[in-house]
Amino acid sequence: MKNKDPETLLIESIYFFLGTNWLITIHTAEVDIKVIVQRLLNIQNETIKQTRIDALYYNILAGLVTKYEQLLTAMELSVNEYQRRSFVRPLPEIFESIDILSRQAIMLRRQFWHVRNIINFLLHTEKDKEDVKYVEMVYDDITQLIDFVESYQGTINSIRELYVAKVSLQINETMRILTIFTAILLPLALIVGIYGMNGIDLENITQVPLGFLVVLVTMAIIVIGFVLFFVKKGWIVLGRDKSKQKAESQ
Numbered sequence: 272m273k274n275k276d277p278e279t280l281l282i283e284s285i286y287f288f289l290g291t292n293w294l295i296t297i298h299t300a301e302v303d304i305k306v307i308v309q310r311l312l313n314i315q316n317e318t319i320k321q322t323r324i325d326a327l328y329y330n331i332l333a334g335l336v337t338k339y340e341q342l343l344t345a346m347e348l349s350v351n352e353y354q355r356r357s358f359v360r361p362l363p364e365i366f367e368s369i370d371i372l373s374r375q376a377i378m379l380r381r382q383f384w385h386v387r388n389i390i391n392f393l394l395h396t397e398k399d400k401e402d403v404k405y406v407e408m409v410y411d412d413i414t415q416l417i418d419f420v421e422s423y424q425g426t427i428n429s430i431r432e433l434y435v436a437k438v439s440l441q442i443n444e445t446m447r448i449l450t451i452f453t454a455i456l457l458p459l460a461l462i463v464g465i466y467g468m469n470g471i472d473l474e475n476i477t478q479v480p481l482g483f484l485v486v487l488v489t490m491a492i493i494v495i496g497f498v499l500f501f502v503k504k505g506w507i508v509l510g511r512d513k514s515k516q517k518a519e520s521q
């Protein structure tokens with residue numbers, strides 16, 4: 272497994288054929304097992320030569336699992352970066368990146384479970400061999416990686432919730448500012464609308480036409496009707512229920 276780019280995770284298949292004194296691997300050119308084998312021979316040359324071929328097989332599996340740690344390191348850095356950027360300024364691009372990271376975590380966990388099943392099968396079928404201790408070490412490593420992935424998944428979900436909460440706060444702040452401007456401009460617009468109906472002469476303000484009074488009374492009735500409707504629906508609370516006040520005081 273490796274990252275083709277920050278948004279693409281590649282999975283390559285490796286086939287092992289193990290005999291009494293031989294080991295054959297089949298894979299694509301993208302998988303470089305030769306590097307793992309050379310590193311093993313440089314570190315444990317005499318140990319591997321003196322033991323059965325199974326030791327080399329188990330050590331190659333351990334080397335492949337070790338490479339998975341690089342993927343988790345890259346994921347951890349991405350998680351920390353997106354968490355920091357979500358605090359500073361949440362953008363739609365961050366949410367898309369978090370979604371991609373979440374899918375990668377699911378793929379990693381599924382693949383790690385698959386590898387652990389293989390290692391678990393080897394533990395039970397080859398438990399009588401002396402070199403099976405290497406398999407036990409690989410099993411512990413892959414189990415730890417699964418725990419890390421699940422932990423990162425929880426962090427990714429927390430970042431997603433943080434992003435949504437941050438966006439909601441920004442929307443609420445924007446609505447608060449717009450509401451303030453609306454509350455300031457609405458009385459002015461009402462006054463301009465009333466005096467713009469040509470129903471009253473500002474030079475003779477004491478003489479109010481009958482039609483203008485009818486309009487004002489109609490407007491008042493509409494306002495009172497809406498207030499009563501909102502009170503009935505419970506959208507406006509004019510006063511607290513006496514029974515509730517009594518219960519709270521007790």
